[in-house]
Amino acid sequence: MCAAGRRWGRRQRALLWAVLLAAWEAAWGQLRYSVPEEMPKGSFVGDVANDLGLQLPEIRDRGARIVSEGRTQYFALHGKTGHLVTAERIDREQLCESVQQCVLRCELIVEGEMQVYGIQVEITDINDNEPSFRVAEKELRVSETTAPGSRFPLPDAHDPDSGRNSLQSYELSGDEHFSLAVQAGPGGDQRPELVLAKALDREEAAFHELVLRASDGGDPARTGTARIRVTVVDVNDNAPVFSQAEYTVRVPEDVPVGSVLVTVTATDADEGLYGLVKYSIEKMSEKASQIFQLDGDTGAISLLQSLDFEEDDSYELGVQAHDGGGLFHTTKVVVTVTDVNDNAPEISVRSALSEISEDAPSGTVIALLHVRDKDSGANGAVRCSLEKDVPFRLEKSFDDYYRVVTARELDREQVSEYKVTVRAADGGSPALQSSAVLALRVLDVNDNAPVFAEERYSARLAENNAAGALVLRVLATDADAGQNARVRYRLREGRVRGAPLSSYVSVQAETGALYALRSLDYEQVRELQLWVVAEDGGAPALSGNASVRLLIADENDNAPRVLYPPAGAGSGGAWSGVELAPRGSEAGALVAKVVAVDADAGQNAWLSYELAKATEPGLFRVGLHSGEVRTARSPLARDAARHSLVVVVKDHGRPALSATATLSVLLADSVAELLAELGGAAEAAAPGEPAGGLTRWLVLAVAAVSCLFLAFLLLLLALRLRRWRRRQLLPPAAAAALRGVPVSHFAGIDGVRAFLHSYSHDVSLTADSRKSHLRFSRDSCCDTLPARPLPDEPKPLLGDEDSAGLCPQDPASLPVSYTRRKLKFRSATLSFVSPRGDGRISQFWRR
Secondary structure, three states: OHHHHHHHHHHHHHHHHHHHHHHHHHHOOEEEEEEEOOOOOOOEEEEHHHHHOOOHHHHHHOOEEEEEOOOOOOEEEOOOOOEEEEOOOOOHHHHOOOOOOOEEEEEEEEOOOOEEEEEEEEEEOOOOOOOEEOOOEEEEEEEOOOOOOOEEEOOOEEOOOOHHHOEEEEEEEOOOOEEEEEEEOOOOOEEEEEEEOOOOOOOOOOEEEEEEEEEEOOOOOOEEEEEEEEEEEOOOOOOOEEOOOEEEEEEEOOOOOOOEEEEOOEEOOOOHHHHOOEEEEEEOOHHHHHHEEEOOOOOEEEEOOOOOOOOOOEEEEEEEEEOOOOOEEEEEEEEEEEOOOOOOOEEEEEEEOOEEEOOOOOOOEEEEEEEEOOOOHHHHOEEEEEOOOOOEEEEEEEOOEEEEEEOOOOOOOOOOEEEEEEEEEEOOOOOOEEEEEEEEEEEOOOOOOOEEOOOEEEEEEEOOOOOOEEEEEOOEEOOOOHHHHOOEEEEOOOEEOOEEHHHOEEEOOOOOEEEEOOOOOOOOOOEEEEEEEEEOOOOOOOEEEEEEEEEEEOOOOOOOEEEEOOOOOOOOOOOOOEEEEOOOOOOOOEEEEOEEEOOOOHHHHOOEEEEEEEOOOOOEEEOOOOOEEEEOOOOOOOOOOEEEEEEEEEOOOOOOOEEEEEEEEEEOOOHHHHHHHHHHHHHOOOOOOOHHHHHHHHHHHHHHHHHHHHHHHHHHHHHHHHHHHHHHHOOHHHHHHHHHOOHHHEEEEOOEEEEEEEEOEEEEOOOOOOOOEEEEOHHHOOOOOOOOOOOOOOOOOOOHHHHHHHOOOOHHHOOOOOOOOOOOOOEEEEEEEOOOOOOOEEEEEEO
16 A cells, blocks of 8 residues: 555656656747657647647637758647647667667748757657577587686677567577577677587587577567587687787778778688688678678778768677588678768758838847758858848857848838848858848838929910910829839818819829919919928828919900090090190190000000090100100191090000000180180080080180189299298297197288287186176286296296287277176187288187
């Protein structure tokens, strides 16, 4: 009971240690499993997904796969279960012939994460091979005089299995003269020997048949046999002897086939047949038997096929020399193969991206490489590098794995595709190298806005254009690719004369062609300022702007318009009016002026005037550019009083447009003559025409103009007289003192400058005039202008002496208006000097 409990405890501890070991290895990205050999294809090896903590959707979506060194892939990943399974039947003896522990290595690569996990699978042995002898029959020649106890080497058996399934024991059967002894070799192997247990007698038995059986430790055990034939011969005194107990030779792996590696030599002191020495291979592996060849007569060991240090670096052969009498001697030959730099590094691309976004962060893994060199030492030391001037770098990942990662951000607009060359060189002399090329395409990101070919565009378009006329084309390019580089154009919203800009022009979204949607008029819109926006097709979209200035070119589409004389009714666009000119006018006297404008611009608006028709051709002329109608000469008595002039106004457009103005000029020196001419014109008017009304209006117009002129002359004369009178009334000093007096204190009467002086007095008015009285303040009438007049009693401008004569002495003499109520009011007097010069002072009351 206690023993069973201890065994259960040991099992539990062993299981716990196994679980902890597996967890530790998984944490470091290493998994270790074991599977027996010769398992059928698809056999379960381990639950990789569970041990690495990967979800089944991640395995399917991220492209997880198993890779192994060599051409044969022995393991695979089951996509549905995440299990590691066998992909081929595995023969441990074929893979690991001379290795006690057979371990196969593979890697799990997760494409989406560019992550690698190492997996080790130990191939455990099963007893699928029986012990076998290289020679099924062995003949020994033993002299009859050989002493009992002598030992003779027997061929040993070979079992490729390992552990308990390998060779375990030998058995000998067949004769009482011989027995079996097993010796332990230097490497722990078993070497059977035939021991002479009883003296031989050739006359009794010339031959002895023996069977040597080799057994392994499998369950059930497997065995192999070899037949031993012992021939008893006559006396042979001396056995052959090798010159060396062990031969050691070092050869490079590139030694040519057929070369003699070493020659073993043995001598025999006997003569004749007993002194003739022959050589044979007494012990050699199956693989060595295919590589080496022994010349039985000379003892030369030559090469049958090329050596390969990477497959096996040492071989051991047992060579036996025997004479004709059956005596022999054994020696060991050790062939050591030295490495030669005959293998270039191998670069295997385990996983690689074919595309990468240009905004991928620095450090993004683009490829996972496995680099190895089969050579050893310096010949197998590999240095990996990338070509210069590429935005990538190499990082050591796991064992012989390297990662190619981005060293900085990529820019597709500079380089859209990379051919990255990875070079691997070993440390041999001369060094061998190999390379691998990674093709990587950079995917575009919308990181560039459209750029116009010009920041500012300008175009000219003639007015009166047809609707839909092409104005210009704008062009914007985007350095991105694909949809991100697809540019579409639109107008930025705006208004022109209160109307949307889009009602004037439009832009074709695909081509950038700018069209006028309506006929444009220079006289209304002389230029258009607009912005064209170019947007790409990215998400989010990026845009660029360009300003467009559209100048409207003027065309001669407007005829000159006559402003003066204004157009008359019923004249068909011409004007008929009357201009007056004295008959005594000199040559060049101004008679009238034709005023015209043209709504066009530039040369189309340059106007010229010319006299197209006149009653008297040589009497009047018109200024070419001014439009002034002047007398070309002095009028003569014989010249008619009434003249009709037709003035043509032309612009300088192509073709030129024109307008006409008709002027009627009357030559008269007086109003009577003017009225007589007008009356005569009225009498000559055709019947039915309103000539009398026209005459009346003309007379009224002439009278009004004359009155206005006379009024202007009178006003001018009054102003002149006013200035002169002011200088006569006040000396210059007094005039300087009056500069600060408000204008409201002055009034003009009959051309005389008068001064308004305000003062205060009390008037008591009753119904009885005898009880009414008027009281003046003494200071209210004075002839001096105080510096600071009192607020209630302002000082007069004239001095006291002058004011004494001017102030009224008798208040009763002043005119007073009576009312039925007592009033208190302000009054003022107006004092001025009579223009007659008699020195009389007139006074006026102002209420």
